[in-house]
Amino acid sequence: MESRTAAIVQRSLNALFDDDSFLCDLHNGKREKAFTSLVSILSTPNHVHKSFLRIALEDGSVVRIPAYRVQHNNILGPYKGGIRFHESVNEDEVVNLSSLMTLKNALHEVPFGGGKGGVVINPRNYTAKDLHAICVKYVQYFTKVIGPNEDIPAPDVGTGEREMDWMMGEFKSIHPGRDYLGSFTGKSVENGGSLGRRTSTGKGVYFTFRYLLHDFVKEQKSWLEDRKSADAHTVLETYDQSLTLAFQGFGNVGSAAALNAYQCSHINNKIVAVSDRNVTLYQQDGLDIPALVKYTDKNNGDLPRNAEELHAAQVQAEILEREDILYLNIDALFLVALENQIHSDNMEKIKAKIVVEGANAPITNEADEYLTNAGTLIIPDILANAGGVIVSYFEWIQGKETQFFTEEEVFRRLYEKMKKTFDNVFPTFFSNAYTLRKTCYIHSVLKLSTILYRQGKLY
Numbered sequence: 001m002e003s004r005t006a007a008i009v010q011r012s013l014n015a016l017f018d019d020d021s022f023l024c025d026l027h028n029g030k031r032e033k034a035f036t037s038l039v040s041i042l043s044t045p046n047h048v049h050k051s052f053l054r055i056a057l058e059d060g061s062v063v064r065i066p067a068y069r070v071q072h073n074n075i076l077g078p079y080k081g082g083i084r085f086h087e088s089v090n091e092d093e094v095v096n097l098s099s100l101m102t103l104k105n106a107l108h109e110v111p112f113g114g115g116k117g118g119v120v121i122n123p124r125n126y127t128a129k130d131l132h133a134i135c136v137k138y139v140q141y142f143t144k145v146i147g148p149n150e151d152i153p154a155p156d157v158g159t160g161e162r163e164m165d166w167m168m169g170e171f172k173s174i175h176p177g178r179d180y181l182g183s184f185t186g187k188s189v190e191n192g193g194s195l196g197r198r199t200s201t202g203k204g205v206y207f208t209f210r211y212l213l214h215d216f217v218k219e220q221k222s223w224l225e226d227r228k229s230a231d232a233h234t235v236l237e238t239y240d241q242s243l244t245l246a247f248q249g250f251g252n253v254g255s256a257a258a259l260n261a262y263q264c265s266h267i268n269n270k271i272v273a274v275s276d277r278n279v280t281l282y283q284q285d286g287l288d289i290p291a292l293v294k295y296t297d298k299n300n301g302d303l304p305r306n307a308e309e310l311h312a313a314q315v316q317a318e319i320l321e322r323e324d325i326l327y328l329n330i331d332a333l334f335l336v337a338l339e340n341q342i343h344s345d346n347m348e349k350i351k352a353k354i355v356v357e358g359a360n361a362p363i364t365n366e367a368d369e370y371l372t373n374a375g376t377l378i379i380p381d382i383l384a385n386a387g388g389v390i391v392s393y394f395e396w397i398q399g400k401e402t403q404f405f406t407e408e409e410v411f412r413r414l415y416e417k418m419k420k421t422f423d424n425v426f427p428t429f430f431s432n433a434y435t436l437r438k439t440c441y442i443h444s445v446l447k448l449s450t451i452l453y454r455q456g457k458l459y
């Protein structure tokens with residue numbers, strides 16, 4: 001595990017160590033030993049699989065493409081996590097992301113462990129035929145370690161339904177007669193996917209924010225007023241005003257989250273900015289998000305980049321540099337792009353009062369500490385972006401039973417599951433001195449440790 005997650009796991013375990021009621025049956029130095037064992041178990045992945053996929057490209061050349069499948073932990077169930085296609089993929093990153101999956105699933109009581117895959121390519125540089133060959137090869141190379149009860153991949157950055165459909169197709173060919181619907185999640189609905197999976201991560205990201213600011217704080221306002229932490233103040237001061245929001249990232253997750261914010265009738269939101277890999281669009285009076293979603297759907301996922309394209313999209317906005325979105329004077333900034341977006345070089349320029357991690361690990365450790373000390377409320381990735389894996393779990397159940405839920409049923413179950421987590425986490429957060437991130441980690445680590453202990457794996 002990269003030092004960032006390992007360090008937080010270590011600190012979370014230290015906090016648990018101070019809680020005498022935890023593992024209280026262990027005496028005479030055994031409790032200390034159990035904690036040392038926990039750190040080593042949770043800080044290292046079970047397996048790191050690496051291959052160089054040999055691909056005959058459509059242009060006639062043969063290339064070797066590095067690919068990974070990391071299986072961090074299966075304490076709670078089969079390994080689970082996406083496969084990322086991105087040129088910056090590397091082993092450390094995949095290991096770190098796989099450990100976040102373990103913690104995310106534990107936090108939301110999803111009966112899966114943590115895994116992650118990656119292929120070092122920029123998918124935009126390959127033809128559909130090449131990408132199909134890469135997906136097929138990925139399954140062939142890793143076929144011994146994946147499967148519906150072993151390790152269940154899903155989409156991540158750079159992959160989607162099309163890739164999962166191809167991969168499941170190859171899994172089915174390699175294993176005739178075996179259950180295959182549960183081997184991959186995030187498939188198209190026609191191919192055994194779940195209704196609602198496509199927008200589930202984005203919806204979950206916005207729901208986390210909305211639930212904290214509206215449902216939770218409104219219900220608990222008087223109770224919260226006694227707890228005067230900087231974080232509580234941010235939330236209390238903000239929730240019933242009109243809020244300005246910005247979304248860094250307008251892909252599958254960002255656009256769904258922004259659309260939900262736009263349509264939300266509980267909070268008075270105004271989405272003043274969105275960005276993608278090319279530009280930031282800014283509009284003080286609020287952007288027309290449905291028009292932008294329509295435009296990106298038709299234009300390879302890209303937001304309008306100039307006056308002409310804005311005109312074609314029928315959207316009024318100012319065009320700013322891509323990075324500018326991070327430094328706007330707004331209430332809430334949603335980071336829904338990639339990791340390490342806020343770091344030591346730009347952290348001092350962040351003005352948003354609340355930062356929501358829709359992507360995995362978008363804030364470095366140093367920046368996290370800096371922003372927290374500056375009074376920014378950070379809603380962490382493992383809490384906010386679990387909608388995708390939760391609906392993947394529903395897809396897996398539906399595939400096993402070959403009985404499919406309506407979209408309404410999927411979202412009802414999604415919100416119910418997330419609410420259960422929030423109602424566990426938010427009261428603890430407001431009644432102790434820990435950040436929301438650390439509170440979530442403590443919940444996850446507590447769950448994993450308890451299971452390990454109950455299964456006789458800690459003495």
Ligand code: GLU
Nearest residue numbers: 081082154156388389392
């Ligand atoms: N890639 C998504 C995540 O990071 C979804 C994983 C899944 O559905 O298994 O949570």
